[in-house]
Amino acid sequence: MRRELAVCGAALRRRPLLALALWSLPEALPTAVSGLAVARALDAGFLAGRPGTGLAWLATLLVAAAVGAAGARGVYRHLGDLVEPLRDDLVRRVVDGALRRRVAGGAEDGAVARLTHQVEIVRDAFAGLIVIVRSFLVLAVAAVVGLLAVAPAILLIVLPPFLLSLAFFAGTLGMAVSRQRAYVAADERLATASGAVLAGARDLLAQGGEEHGAAMVAAPVREQAAAERALARVAALRSLTLALGGGVPLLALLAAAPTLVTHGLTAGGIVGGMTYVLRGLQPALGTVVQGLGGSGLRLVVTLGRILDATGPGGAPAAAQRPDPVRPSGTDITLRRVTFAYGPYAEPVLRGFDLDIPPGDHLAVVGPSGIGKSTLAGLVCGLLSPDEGVVLLGGTPVRRLDPAVRVLIPQEAYVFTGTVRENLTYLRPAAGSAEIDAAVTAVGADRLVARLGGPDATVCPDRLSAGERQLLALARAYLADAPVTLLDEATCHLDPAAERQVEEAFAARAGTLVVIAHRVSSALRARRVLVLDGVSAALGTHDELVDRSPLYRELLGRWTAEPLATVHTQPDS
Known part of the structure; x- marks a missing residue:
């Protein structure tokens, strides 16, 4: 009292x-x-x-x-x-x-x-x-x-x-x-x-x-x-x-x-x-x-x-904030991971294994609600597995320095402030040349120019969903984290803009994981992970066309852009 x-x-x-x-x-x-x-x-x-x-x-x-x-x-x-x-x-x-x-x-x-x-x-x-x-x-x-x-x-x-x-x-x-x-x-x-x-x-x-x-x-x-x-x-x-x-x-x-x-x-x-x-x-x-x-x-x-x-x-009485840890590498490992939203729910993932080597470009596809965003949350440490471990560079992801990975969700976060403040949110010390390079790389240069330049004030409610995504993507690119996850982060962009964004992230050093809402994202990736709620299939585009009926079905439904215009990347 x-x-x-x-x-x-x-x-x-x-x-x-x-x-x-x-x-x-x-x-x-x-x-x-x-x-x-x-x-x-x-x-x-x-x-x-x-x-x-x-x-x-x-x-x-x-x-x-x-x-x-x-x-x-x-x-x-x-x-x-x-x-x-x-x-x-x-x-x-x-x-x-x-x-x-x-x-x-x-x-x-x-x-x-x-x-x-x-x-x-x-x-x-x-x-x-x-x-x-x-x-x-x-x-x-x-x-x-x-x-x-x-x-x-x-x-x-x-x-x-x-x-x-x-x-x-x-x-x-x-x-x-x-x-x-x-x-x-x-x-x-x-x-x-x-x-x-x-x-x-x-x-x-x-x-x-x-x-x-x-x-x-x-x-x-x-x-x-x-x-x-x-x-x-x-x-x-x-x-x-x-x-x-x-x-x-x-x-x-x-x-x-x-x-x-x-x-x-x-x-x-x-x-x-x-x-x-x-x-x-x-x-x-x-x-x-x-x-x-x-x-x-x-x-x-x-x-x-x-x-x-x-x-x-x-401050929470029982919680102690651990010192952030820098991993020894950027390889991502999931071993026997099981996760469910509550004790009575069916697991979204059960006994799931996955290896993502450093520098990989992985696309994750599957029907809506199958667990793709759940996987992204586990890899980023936003969710904790009920069983199994999620490691990044051999270290549990929940112990890592947040700067090691960046997750851009479907609903992009843009706050009232200048364009520069929004872009440097994850890297406050970035210089003007680095900001300009990041903006140009993801195709946000015309948007920034229309807004009035880096020092112009941003009003989030006056931006479209696609414009907010472009600013968030430029922010993630500027952060230069070793691991980037795009969870349908380009769903409000047209196919050409989406392609520029994904190719920009894939071209630089680091690991890229794309939760795809268009199969064109899978065609650009080095490897593709197909989730169907029961099992998972992992391989290149050509391998999955041969052995994954669900992947072939997803390809057949894709009508947003002719296949011939999409350039796939060679395996590496």
């Missing part, structure tokens, strides 16, 4: 907090004068035969309401200044922690749920908690001050059950916290399971694994539903708290009214005391019970969950 409060306290800035407190003073005015105005309107006005005086006192309620509305408006204007710094800090913690954990070889454990769901819960709950605490203080203090001004004896009657209800509510918080934690944990497990199923949806469909995918999420769905029902039962106890603290004081005041009148309290004083109970104490109790039992509970539990997962400053 102290840790969570410390994080929330660090987000509170003095100036917005002071502004919030000052604007709360006029907001308290309607509650503070409500009972007093009603008492005076009755005693000095209507009951005394002076209706004009009574109406004048009631008119003060309208003035106070206008002042209170202005105060409420000022409060919400400054609320964001207190809330947004906490949200920004948590986003940094979650993202940094997830990245560090992945680099360290850890698995995804709910980071998506923390970023997209839990951070927003904390943000909204923190804002709600600020409003709740402020509203409770405004209403309760205003009601107590008003009761002291009207009739201190009434305060002695209504305050004990009010305080007793607060104590009862505090006694239920421990059980509520434990059930809220169970709910958050169940929510994370559901997000992790469903994320794994959705990530492997194509492969699951290709392998007929729909039932396995449904089985993976069935148990987390049941756990999450049970946790939410348990949380709802705790919420039912709040009704008892509200009845005790809101209804009992009013009944006690009504029961004591004859005695109070005999001791000199006026009818206006009785009604004014009831007004303070109805407009002050009851709303204050409802605010704190519903607020702390909802927003406050979610804030403490969810924030604690985020901090447990990210550790101090956002």
